Amino acid sequence: MTTQQQPMPATGATQATGEPSPAPLSDGTAITGRSPARMAWRRIRRDKVTMAAFVITVLFILIALLAPVLTDITGWGPITPDGKAINPDTGNFPRGSLGGISLTHLLGVEPGTGYDLFARIVYGLRTSLFVGFASAVLSTVVGVVAGLAAGYSGGWVDSVLSRIMDVMLAFPQLLFIIALTPVIQNAMQTNDHGGTDENLRLLVLVLNIAVFAWAYTARLVRGQVLSLREREFVDAARIMSAGKWHILFRQLLPNLWAPVLISFALAVPQNITTEAALSYLGVGVIPPNPDWGALLSDASQFFLQDPMYLFVPGVLLLILVLALNLLGDGVRDALDPRAARG
């Protein structure tokens, strides 16, 4: 840092010559401060692993968004069976090697049905990402509001909310969802065939995951608010007659972006895994609707005869979750550089 001459203050107060000035001033250009967010972005840019994870994540999101376009190009939809690709003589296993990977079917075909695996994976990615992000958004919003309320109000509000959080965190989430999902779906049977509408199933899935995830965010935010509200800038705001809402949303919330963003980034892969696990167990998305968890469940029956069928969605799920986790870690390192790397 360089020392620079500042203009004499109007009062003629002692000049702060001994103090380092933030940056040299070039003539004519307005000084804009580097905001904490911008500094975090610079740190991410310099982190190769995080940038790679970021690129992979963006790629996955693009593929999910462009799913209809991609399947139009290949010419096979997720539930269009290709009878020629499977061999009835071998028990409807794909013709050719590596699970029927060919120019027509880029990732092979599903044994038994003859569905194009590429189309099923591309559409399954939509489900995974939608459930992962939607439940993370929902749990984060609820968690932030509950955490702010508990941390700032204190007293009985805090006691009640904290006990609810403890209960939610102590719940056996997976067991509960497995038990509850059929009940909810039965109660909401809507479509003509007496089954549950696919969108409704997804909604139930998102709600179920979010219900058990918000408590993590809430507890994190509550802890942060408890320490932040003792800082003197909150007293300073009170002295300038700031109301409760101003203090909560203008003073405290901007300081919570970092931990909230980190918990969001780490919740997405967690939720994707949960969704896949639930679909694997048959309480999430059910075939013939495309989903990675359901694919893995189906593939596990044939993995001796057709290992590629298990391998392809398995590896893709691994890459997606790994990329999202690494991205989350990178975001945490960038936003909170002082936290030691685990």
Add this chain to the structure above:
Amino acid sequence: MSTTQPAAGEHLLEVSGLTKHFPIRRGIVFQRQIGAVHAVDGIDFTVGAGQSLGLVGESGCGKSTTGRLITRLLEPTAGKVVFDGEDITHTPENRMKEARRNLQMIFQDPYSSLNPRHTVGTIVETPMRLNDINPPQGHKKRAQELLETVGLNPEHYNRYPNEFSGGQRQRIGIARALALRPKLIVADEPVSALDVSIQAQIVNLLQDLQRELGIAFVFIAHDLAVVRHFCERVAVMYLGKIVEVADRQTLYTGPRHPYTHALLSAVPEADPDAVHRRERIRLAGDVPSPVDPPSGCRFRTRCWKAQERCATEEPPLVRLGGNAEGHLTACHFPEEPSVEARAEDIVLDPALTTLEDNASAAS
């Protein structure tokens, strides 16, 4: 600088019998109060318009609590705070707006008193926006003027606090306090977190502002030298009570309360070879717990002049015989108004006594 007292009724701030007890509770579900920390225990003082009053004392004597009671960051347990002719002791938060416009605060820690996610401009503008003050030149221009007033580059408007040093941050805090053109600023140890080299700059800045803008100050500090430089009147606190209050000259050269003598004697001498040696008083032990303060005079447990009467009768804060106008002392057996060296040093600390005896025996 004049040390004359404003006549009664002209006081900007009048504090009487101000008390703050923090309850100590025990129990998980059914909490019961088992005691209280007597942080501030019935203090009276006044500050005239444009005047500066220093509050000094050891850590934990209640000076900061007093500052927070005046600005109503804390709710007083008892007593009265009259600011600008209005009793604000228990004014509800939503009607404090008017008073707070004229009553601002500068905080101790420049690192926690500025929101790290707000730009300097936002920090200085927020008080104006919250109080619907629309200066004719616009918020931004006014904020930049304020930055210039406190000696910062107005182009730093868009920067974040983390880009500034402690002294510069404290200047931002001062600009924020000035934004509402207050009549009184409570400065809670505004320089104790800063490097010594920066302290003088900040104190001089505050002094210039006080002179030019006519702002009254309640200046809380434990550094006697800083208070001597800044304040026209000084009040010495001990364990939640004011033990002595006087104008600067009188307090520093002719104190009457033994505790004031001890405090002044603890300030290191700039010139050890000075012709007039000062008295030497070394106290023993710690400040007693404010949960259960001593009866009578609170200083009696550490006072070398304490007698039976000090334990039974609390000395009132009054003008003693021989004291100047406005010089109040709370002591039954006051000292002579002088800080000259005595025939014999008062060393109450047994460790120090042993050490010095050994040293003299050896030599």
